[in-house]
Amino acid sequence: MLIQKILGLAIGLLYAYLSFSQQRLADDDAREARAAPAQERGEEGEREVSAELRWHLTRLCGDDWxxxxxxxxxxxxxxxxxxxxIDHLAIAPFGVFVVETKHWAGVVTHGETDDTLTLTTVDGQRFVRTSPLKQNxxxxxxxxxxxxxxxxxxEGLGVFSHExxxxxPALPAVLLERSELYRHLRVRQQQFARTGTGxxxxxxxxxxxxxxADTRPEALAEHRQRIQEGRARGQS
Incomplete structure (x- = not known):
């Protein structure tokens, strides 16, 4: 009788452990599923901004960029x-531009401090995010x-790539919607021309x-790994 009770208890504990493990794996899978699309969207935004930088600089500078x-x-x-x-470093005959790309959808306004922005999404959710200017x-x-x-x-620029x-309008002029990028570069080119500098x-x-710079193929992955480990330790 005692052996049956012990066996029943062991089976119950094993079932509970397996259920917990399955739930934890499901939660991990859900987190990864949410993170993957976000990362993919961010990479898509970076590709769009990179392509536009190249297009605009060709219009403005020919092949000298x-x-x-x-x-x-x-x-x-x-x-x-x-x-x-640096998401994108653009070097032109009229300046050097450090571009941080954000693929956010919604309305971007002042944050709680000068180093933050508030993103209000279409469903009314509000998120406080680090400003690209702070990151740059x-x-x-x-x-x-x-x-x-x-x-x-x-100059540091924050470019919001999402359509x-x-x-x-009250935010600093170096925080740009993607459609504003060409005009900003064109204005900077004209301002530089007025200085009389070659x-x-x-x-x-x-x-x-x-x-x-670290130009090794694995440099970016190693950098991001350090950042992730630092965040896990509460260092960044």
Whole structure:
């Protein structure tokens, strides 16, 4: 009798464990399913912005430009986080542009602080997100330190790639809907022309920057892995 009770208890515990394991796997699968489309949408937005940068710069500069996608800068060697990712680095004869792409759908307005934005989706949900300008700030400072002449423009841009996004007019002018990108670059080209400075040497600027970049094929994956591990430890 006692053996039967023990056996019944063991079977019950085993069933409970298997049920818990199956539920946990289902939850993990659901999280991965949600994360995968979000990542795919983000990558789609980056491809769209990259293509438009190339198209616009060709219109403005002919073939005298360079766009580097997914560039990994080595900006803090020896630290826990020695690298930083730039979605798109556009080098033109009138300036250098650090572009952070966001594939958000909804209305983008001021956040709770200057470093955040609020995204209100079509169903009324509100999310506080880090501003692309905050994400770009350290990268822009680092690139400026590499390019000493005062008139070598290094500017951070946040480009919202989704067709169903509206950026509030009161936000900084360097936060752009994708359709505004060409006009912004055109204005910057005209402003630079008024300085009387000759065309910036695109190959020379690229060479200086790439000396401080990790161009290995696996560099971007390694950088993202460090970021994920840091977040898991609460370091970033």
């Amino acid at each position: 360079l766009v580097l996608d997914g560039l990994v800068l080595i900006h803090a060697p020896g630290s826990d986080f020695p690298t930083a990712e 700030a350290a990268k822009v400072r680092f690139l400026r330190s590499l390019l000493p002449p005062r008139l070598w423009i290094v 169903a996004v509206m950026v509030a 065309r910036l040497p695109v190959p020379k600027i690229a060479d200086v920057i790439l000396r401080h």
